[in-house]
Amino acid sequence: xxxxxxxxxxxxxxxxxxxxxxxxxxxxxxxxxxxxxxxxxxxxxxxxxxxxxxxxxxxxxxxxxxxxxxxxxxxxxxxxxxxxxxxxxxxxxxxxxxxxxxxxxxxxxxxxxxxxxxxxxxxxxxxxxxxxxxxxxxxxxxxxxxxxxxxxxxxxxxxxxxxxxxxxxxxxxxxxxxxxxxxxxxxxxxxxxxxxxxxxxxxxxxxxxxxxxxxxxxxxxxxxxxxxxxxxxxxxxxxxxxxxxxxxxxxxxxxxxxxxxxxxxxxxxxxxxxxxxxxxxxxxxxxxxxxxxxxxxxxxxxxxxxxxxxxxxxxxxxxxxxxxxxxxxxxxxxxxxxxxxxxxxxxxxxxxxxxxxxxxxxxxxxxxxxxxxxxxxxxxxxxxxxxxxxxxxxxxxxxxxxxxxxxxxxxxxxxxxxxxxxxxxxxxx
Amino acid sequence: xxxxxxxxxxxxxxxxxxxxxxxxxxxxxxxxxxxxxxxxxxxxxxxxxxxxxxxxxxxxxxxxxxxxxxxxxxxxxxxxxxxxxxxxxxxxxxxxxxxxxxxxxxxxxxxxxxxxxxxxxxxxxxxxxxxxxxxxxxxxxxxxxxxxxxxxxxxxxxxxxxxxxxxxxxxxxxxxxxxxxxxxxxxxxxxxxxxxxxxxxxxxxxxxxxxxxxxxxxxxxxxxxxxxxxxxxxxxxxxxxxxxxxxxxxxxxxxxxxxx
Numbered sequence: 001x002x003x004x005x006x007x008x009x010x011x012x013x014x015x016x017x018x019x020x021x022x023x024x025x026x027x028x029x030x031x032x033x034x035x036x037x038x039x040x041x042x043x044x045x046x047x048x049x050x051x052x053x054x055x056x057x058x059x060x061x062x063x064x065x066x067x068x069x070x071x072x073x074x075x076x077x078x079x080x081x082x083x084x085x086x087x088x089x090x091x092x093x094x095x096x097x098x099x100x101x102x103x104x105x106x107x108x109x110x111x112x113x114x115x116x117x118x119x120x121x122x123x124x125x126x127x128x129x130x131x132x133x134x135x136x137x138x139x140x141x142x143x144x145x146x147x148x149x150x151x152x153x154x155x156x157x158x159x160x161x162x163x164x165x166x167x168x169x170x171x172x173x174x175x176x177x178x179x180x181x182x183x184x185x186x187x188x189x190x191x192x193x194x195x196x197x198x199x200x201x202x203x204x205x206x207x208x209x210x211x212x213x214x215x216x217x218x219x220x221x222x223x224x225x226x227x228x229x230x231x232x233x234x235x236x237x238x239x240x241x242x243x244x245x246x247x248x249x250x251x252x253x254x255x256x257x258x259x260x261x262x263x264x265x266x267x268x269x270x271x272x273x274x275x276x277x278x279x280x281x282x283x284x285x286x287x288x289x290x291x292x293x294x295x296x297x298x299x300x301x302x303x304x305x306x307x308x309x310x311x312x313x314x315x316x317x318x319x320x321x322x323x324x325x326x327x328x329x330x331x332x333x334x335x336x337x338x339x340x341x342x343x344x345x346x347x348x349x350x351x352x353x354x355x356x357x358x359x360x361x362x363x364x365x366x367x368x369x370x371x372x373x374x375x376x377x378x379x380x381x382x383x384x385x386x387x388x389x390x391x392x393x394x395x396x397x398x399x400x401x402x403x404x405x406x407x408x409x410x411x412x413x414x415x416x417x418x419x420x421x422x423x424x425x426x427x428x429x
Numbered sequence: 430x431x432x433x434x435x436x437x438x439x440x441x442x443x444x445x446x447x448x449x450x451x452x453x454x455x456x457x458x459x460x461x462x463x464x465x466x467x468x469x470x471x472x473x474x475x476x477x478x479x480x481x482x483x484x485x486x487x488x489x490x491x492x493x494x495x496x497x498x499x500x501x502x503x504x505x506x507x508x509x510x511x512x513x514x515x516x517x518x519x520x521x522x523x524x525x526x527x528x529x530x531x532x533x534x535x536x537x538x539x540x541x542x543x544x545x546x547x548x549x550x551x552x553x554x555x556x557x558x559x560x561x562x563x564x565x566x567x568x569x570x571x572x573x574x575x576x577x578x579x580x581x582x583x584x585x586x587x588x589x590x591x592x593x594x595x596x597x598x599x600x601x602x603x604x605x606x607x608x609x610x611x612x613x614x615x616x617x618x619x620x621x622x623x624x625x626x627x628x629x630x631x632x633x634x635x636x637x638x639x640x641x642x643x644x645x646x647x648x649x650x651x652x653x654x655x656x657x658x659x660x661x662x663x664x665x666x667x668x669x670x671x672x673x674x675x676x677x678x679x680x681x682x683x684x685x686x687x688x689x
Contacts, residue, residue: 038445039444039445039495039496039499039550040495040550041445041495041525041526042526042528042529045529045532046525046528046529046532050668051665051668054668054672057638057672058525058672061447061449061524061525061570061673062447063447063448063449064446064447064448064449064450064451064452064571065448065449065452067447067449104456108452108455112455112476113476116477116478122477122478122479123470123473123476123477123478123479124476124477125461125462125465125470125476125477126477126479128462128465132462135462136462139458139459139461139462140458142456142458143458143459146456146458154629154630154632154633155571155626155627155629156456157449157452157453157456157571158449158570158571158640160629160630160633160635160638161633161635163635167633168630168633168634168635169632169633169634169635331634405478414448
């Protein structure tokens with residue numbers, strides 16, 4: 001068979017700029033690699049010399065979609081370094097803030113980026129022409145996530161209210177209570193979302209992933225827990241560097257990560273759910289069962305169902321936090337400055353986010369290490385393509401290209417985080 | 430029967446950035462479908478695979494220029510666009526990644542990457558206006574979505590956007606926030622910072638950190654002693670102006686007064 005070249009110049013509906021290259025030789029897939037050309041921005045370098053107090057505001061700017069994740073990993077790492085113990089109310093408010101981000105980010109991905117793949121549209125605006133109610137429902141749920149971020153964070157993108165030790169200002173009971181009715185409506189709508197996405201057609205693609213997420217926390221994880229895997233790993237965040245390493249490949253401005261001695265691993269909704277599904281709220285567990293999910297899931301195409309279940313959970317959890325809320329005596333905790341190293345892992349919508357900082361005695365940053373979820377997932381995304389694409393080689397170029405794009409979008413990659421624009425080349429030899 | 434008038438073509442372009450400013454458009458949950466009805470979304474890869482050929486009536490440009498390839502791509506964006514509107518601190522003032530402009534980029538690269546030789550980057554991060562003519566610059570890190578809607582509406586209707594260039598202080602007064610600087614609660618860049626965010630930080634009991642960049646005719650020199658009174662030392666003053674809009678002229682000059 002003659003060499004066939006397929007180019008997808010723009011892989012759309014992901015966050016960031018990158019490219020995919022497939023080389024197909026007759027009926028054999030020779031190469032599948034992601035190239036990331038999102039230009040580097042050097043956050044770890046310019047954090048050096050900044051005050052530890054500035055880090056949550058600065059690292060937020062790594063990603064406009066999940067700034068809260070960067071703020072949460074940053075403040076927990078600083079508190080680890082300085083020995084600051086946060087109040088229970090602050091802990092709960094941080095869960096609430098993260099609920100807001102999961103809702104906003106997951107709904108954006110499900111309705112605007114991912115659902116069009118399953119329903120056969122180029123994007124949500126095109127989809128809205130035929131399915132206005134679907135798109136309007138998505139926007140309404142997303143708006144409630146953003147309302148949490150706006151109230152608790154001050155604004156939706158790059159919130160201003162997060163600080164080391166807690167918040168600059170904590171909300172009153174009445175302010176939080178005002179969210180309740182909208183949250184209840186969104187919760188009702190989100191059960192509909194689970195039904196909608198559970199009805200999509202999923203290719204029969206499963207892989208035996210090394211799934212890594214926070215776990216053993218006694219709660220569905222946001223900010224706390226051990227780093228656990230379905231292969232028996234259980235470590236604390238300070239042990240992360242001994243078990244996972246970043247490496248630099250020539251085609252990419254994003255670093256890739258591997259599990260030392262094991263290779264590619266996967267973080268994100270599949271991992272989080274498979275390791276923690278028993279800890280979802282009863283309502284979210286019921287929604288998962290009705291959607292046909294078991295206690296674990298290894299089909300990345302079904303990640304959209306897990307995101308929908310996690311949105312149910314996040315809305316349910318937000319209501320729980322709001323109903324139980326008593327404002328703390330002080331909005332934040334403090335401790336005397338000291339030199340030290342701090343570590344934290346938290347669960348960004350698209351996967352685990354690791355931060356490590358070394359702080360000098362005067363509170364300035366000596367060294368910073370940030371490993372975004374997409375860097376951790378890139379090797380697994382490539383492995384998905386290598387595993388699944390050979391089964392699709394008899395498809396037309398258009399269909400093959402679309403399936404490969406979808407394979408990438410399954411993991412909601414944020415290439416701005418990992419360093420947007422995915423250009424897909426398929427070369428048929 | 431006459432043909433209905435052609436809808437204006439809207440394109441959204443990304444350069445070095447966090448995606449937050451273009452996300453602001455998707456965050457207009459109540460208005461997004463109306464916007465999509467009023468324009469033809471011709472290029473917006475974060476939202477759709479569909480691509481229409483230029484020329485475009487309005488291009489929104491996010492991000493700063495940090496690679497030679499992007500510098501060339503921007504020239505083509507300008508050639509294809511009737512109006513170019515930059516959105517956000519990166520596109521308007523180089524963004525936080527312009528911190529490299531004050532350092533040795535080779536050193537920066539080796540802090541982050543094992544193989545700096547694989548990385549293609551320019552020594553500087555520059556705003557869009559350093560490369561092409563820009564029709565309007567919208568401030569903020571991130572931009573405010575209501576201001577974005579105002580600017581889009583204005584350009585689609587051929588009028589000037591109503592975006593005040595006064596300081597955050599004016600918005601604090603309008604909001605009824607007691608001044609954090611006066612009551613000694615926090616050092617605040619509000620007096621020299623462009624309004625647009627809604628004066629959020631003081632309402633959350635912290636000082637403004639200047640993410641909208643300098644207001645029209647700012648006077649940071651006279652503000653400095655007040656910031657010192659509020660607890661900022663020389664290095665803190667140097668750093669606070671050198672964060673999200675480090676190469677905006679007034680902020681750059683003021684940071685230089687407080688250190689190299």
